[in-house]
Amino acid sequence: xxxxxxxxxxxxSAFSTSAQVSxxxxxxxxxxxxxxxxxxxxxxxxxxxQDSLQVDVLKFYISDVKFIMDETIxxxxxxxxxxxxxxxVLSKRIKTQISDTLKFNKIRFNIGIDSITNVSGVYxxxxxxxxxxxxxxxxxxxxxxxxGSSNKFKTRKNRYAFHLGGYMSPFISMQTITLxxxxxxxxxxxxxxxxxxxxxxxxxxxxxxxxxxxxVVVSKHFSTVFYxxx
Amino acid sequence: xxxxxxxxxxxxMTLCCVGFSYLSLEVFEYPxxxxxxxxxxxxxxxxxxxxxxxxxxFYDPILSADNSVSCASCHSSYNAFAHTDHDLSHGINxxxxxxxxxxxxxxxxxxxxxxxxxxxxxxxxxxxxISSPLEMGSxxxxxxxxxxxxxxxxxxxxxxxxxxxxxxxxxxxxxxQFQITLxxxxxxxxxxxxxxxxxxxxxxxxxxxxxxxxxxxHKEPLFFENKYENNGLKVDTFLNDFGRWNITKVSRDSxxxxxxxxxxxxxxxxxxxxxxFNSLNKVLNHYSNEAxxxxxxxxxxxxxxxxxxxxxxxxxxxLLTLNDQKFTLNKKHKNPNIYP
Numbered sequence: 001x002x003x004x005x006x007x008x009x010x011x012x013s014a015f016s017t018s019a020q021v022s023x024x025x026x027x028x029x030x031x032x033x034x035x036x037x038x039x040x041x042x043x044x045x046x047x048x049x050q051d052s053l054q055v056d057v058l059k060f061y062i063s064d065v066k067f068i069m070d071e072t073i074x075x076x077x078x079x080x081x082x083x084x085x086x087x088x089v090l091s092k093r094i095k096t097q098i099s100d101t102l103k104f105n106k107i108r109f110n111i112g113i114d115s116i117t118n119v120s121g122v123y124x125x126x127x128x129x130x131x132x133x134x135x136x137x138x139x140x141x142x143x144x145x146x147x148g149s150s151n152k153f154k155t156r157k158n159r160y161a162f163h164l165g166g167y168m169s170p171f172i173s174m175q176t177i178t179l180x181x182x183x184x185x186x187x188x189x190x191x192x193x194x195x196x197x198x199x200x201x202x203x204x205x206x207x208x209x210x211x212x213x214x215x216v217v218v219s220k221h222f223s224t225v226f227y228x229x230x
Numbered sequence: 231x232x233x234x235x236x237x238x239x240x241x242x243m244t245l246c247c248v249g250f251s252y253l254s255l256e257v258f259e260y261p262x263x264x265x266x267x268x269x270x271x272x273x274x275x276x277x278x279x280x281x282x283x284x285x286x287x288f289y290d291p292i293l294s295a296d297n298s299v300s301c302a303s304c305h306s307s308y309n310a311f312a313h314t315d316h317d318l319s320h321g322i323n324x325x326x327x328x329x330x331x332x333x334x335x336x337x338x339x340x341x342x343x344x345x346x347x348x349x350x351x352x353x354x355x356x357x358x359x360i361s362s363p364l365e366m367g368s369x370x371x372x373x374x375x376x377x378x379x380x381x382x383x384x385x386x387x388x389x390x391x392x393x394x395x396x397x398x399x400x401x402x403x404x405x406x407q408f409q410i411t412l413x414x415x416x417x418x419x420x421x422x423x424x425x426x427x428x429x430x431x432x433x434x435x436x437x438x439x440x441x442x443x444x445x446x447x448h449k450e451p452l453f454f455e456n457k458y459e460n461n462g463l464k465v466d467t468f469l470n471d472f473g474r475w476n477i478t479k480v481s482r483d484s485x486x487x488x489x490x491x492x493x494x495x496x497x498x499x500x501x502x503x504x505x506x507f508n509s510l511n512k513v514l515n516h517y518s519n520e521a522x523x524x525x526x527x528x529x530x531x532x533x534x535x536x537x538x539x540x541x542x543x544x545x546x547x548x549l550l551t552l553n554d555q556k557f558t559l560n561k562k563h564k565n566p567n568i569y570p
Contacts, residue, residue: 121270122353122402129357130371130398136361138477139350213478 022185026094026107028084030058030191038118038193040086048198055193058086059133060144060222061113061126065094067104068178074102081113083126083133107181110181111223112143112174118167140167140211143174144222152197153206160202164219166211173216175223188229195225232499258338261288261415263423267338269352269410276407278392282566284408286386287401289565293356293373301359301405304331307563310494310554311335311412328469330505332490333498335414335557341456343502345487346473353402370398375402400515407418414562416556423451429551436548439541443517446530448488453552458486459528464519466504473503482526492551510549514542 030038033047043054062084065077077096085091098104113127118140122129133142142165149158168171181187200221208215259272287293293298305311311334329345343349351391359365360373377383377396387396387555390404421427429437449455458474465472465485474483487503501507507516518537537545555565 076471079457119350121274121351121406124397124399128398129354129402132371134357136357136369138348139354180348 020101021097021099023095024067024098024185024187025096026187026189027063028062028092028094028189028191030055030086030193032193034194038086046194046197048194049150049152051150051152053148053152053197054181055086055146055148057145057147058191059131060084060111060146061133061141062094063110063113063117064176065096065109067098068104068106068108069102069104070106073108074104075099076201081117081123081126083131085131104183106178106181107187108176110174110176111166111226112219113141114174115167115172119214124156135163135165135210138210139153140165143219146222150197152202154203155206160206161209162205162207162215162218162222163209164215164222166215168211170215171201171211173211173217173219175219177226179226179228181228182230190227192225192227196222206227244500245248258410260338260413261420261423261451264415265452266341268341268456269338269406271338271410274403274406276410277390279386280404280407281411282408283390284404284406285563285566286516287405288408289567292380293360293368293375295368295372299366301356302565304359304365305334307560307565308497308557308558309333310414310497312498314497314499328505330500333494335412335493336452336454336491337412338410339452339456340454342488343379345471346476347458347488348477356402357406362363370401374398391397412557414554414557417493417554419451420554422551430547432544432547434497434548435541436544436546439537439545440548443535443537443545444492447528448492452491453493454491455489457489458483459489460485460524460526461487461517462524462527462531463502463506463516464520464522465505469504471503484526485524486526492549494554494557495549496553497558510546511542514545518542 032038032044036044038044038055038058041054041056043052045052060083061081063081065082066073067075075098077094079096082094083091084094117123117127127141128167133145134140135142142163144162144164146160146162146164148160150160151158153160164173179189201219205214205218208218239310241325244292253273254336255497256290258276260267265368286300286303291303293299296379306313308314313331323403333344337343337352340352341350343355344358349355357370361369374396384396387400387404388394391400393400418427422429447457447459460473462543463485472484474486475481495501499505499508501510514537515529517535520533523532531555
């Protein structure tokens with residue numbers, strides 16, 4: 001008898017918790033010409049820049065993800081830092097549990113790593129320096145790496161390379177963005193690569209490998225090309 | 231003769247005991263007159279296994295691309311972990327670096343690393359030599375891969391971190407833990423601070439000269455400061471090293487370098503970021519006659535330092551009381567493959 005009651009309680013509690021929280025995933029992707037999902041190391045013809053372009057590396061940190069209703073922060077994702085690496089499909093999805101009673105209409109997150117984390121010594125997992133997102137000769141995380149080639153770039157082998165970072169004033173390059181979303185189990189966050197390249201002065205901005213003014217400018221620009229697919 | 235060896239054995243045995251209990255307790259002990267350490271030892275408490283592992287890695291050339299260079303190649307325990315007799319350090323394929331390898335001790339009190347402060351935390355420092363083509367010519371990713379495939383490292387890492395695979399974080403923490411234990415706190419100066427020794431007349435005179443002219447930067451009891459200053463060294467037009475300016479790109483930081491410790495100077499020559507002076511006499515001649523009047527020369531040096539020949543001798547006598555032979559001879563810090 002006792003056993004049965006226990007079992008009953010277990011079943012009820014299982015049901016009740018599953019009714020209260022659900023998994024929400026933020027899926028990061030990039031579309032080419034507003035339709036094809038971007039694959040790395042593959043040349044595409046971009047209508048917006050009227051030239052072909054390929055992306056070889058696209059990796060960036062997303063941190064401090066928050067769910068917001070109007071101006072009220074309702075919940076934050078427990079894990080603080082995520083490395084989104086387009087080479088690794090699993091990393092392109094941030095999964096989190098959120099209570100069904102929380103109704104949100106916005107999400108907010110940082111693109112990059114905050115200053116405090118930057119000065120607090122080594123961490124593991126997404127922040128492990130073996131991920132290649134840490135500068136070696138000058139301390140600091142690389143917030144974003146975007147590399148590839150296009151004839152648009154009049155550089156050696158037509159390469160472009162943006163290693164964007166910097167946590168010390170005046171070159172703080174972490175960006176915070178807020179996106180309006182409809183509450184959903186799957187939230188598709190897209191990076192408009194067309195906009196990124198068509199609105200970039202490619203004669204001035206093509207190779208950035210250390211924290212400086214250009215890195216701040218391009219980081220801001222990069223943060224403007226994130227949008228949510230409705 | 232027999233008595234002598236007995237005494238030596240006794241000393242070695244007590245040294246070993248002290249070392250052993252220190253490690254197994256895993257407490258970080260330092261003199262009461264030292265400030266609080268900067269390295270976060272609460273968040274990352276020391277453990278015997280991590281320290282021992284860090285030591286093994288420090289002495290292992292596995293960190294370099296062709297297994298030829300270890301940290302100890304440039305940081306020798308006999309030289310208080312500096313690189314003696316070389317003004318500029320050299321790395322794999324005998325390539326010459328651009329700076330003099332500094333000694334390593336009392337690192338828990340340091341808030342930035344390298345002559346220009348390029349590194350903001352001890353944990354991250356090894357990434358620089360591991361990746362530098364002039365030093366070890368590798369990268370942390372391949373180091374971790376090599377370690378994971380190694381016959382004995384996975385076991386040692388497991389004992390220290392209880393994790394089935396070796397990560398970059400673990401390698402860096404182990405190296406930090408070993409380096410944190412490199413404490414130099416047993417010089418004559420320390421004995422005097424602890425009331426168990428006294429300065430000679432000459433050393434005392436030197437100490438007063440030191441307090442007057444040098445202590446504003448090389449602050450006792452650590453004898454360094456986590457600050458950068460221009461101490462008037464004429465720029466080497468071959469190296470064109472502008473120090474802190476390399477990091478901040480602000481003109482007022484031009485030619486400023488980290489204020490280094492003055493402990494253990496007898497073991498760490500040559501001196502300065504480029505190793506330009508091979509004797510303390512030359513260093514004092516610099517401070518007393520040769521400092522270049524740059525715009526941003528440190529104010530305390532602008533008015534000039536006057537030192538008579540006698541003053542120099544006295545000042546050097548004081549500086550020698552900062553030598554810590556117990557530190558340079560401490561077996562606990564030496565190559566574990568030779569001193570298991």
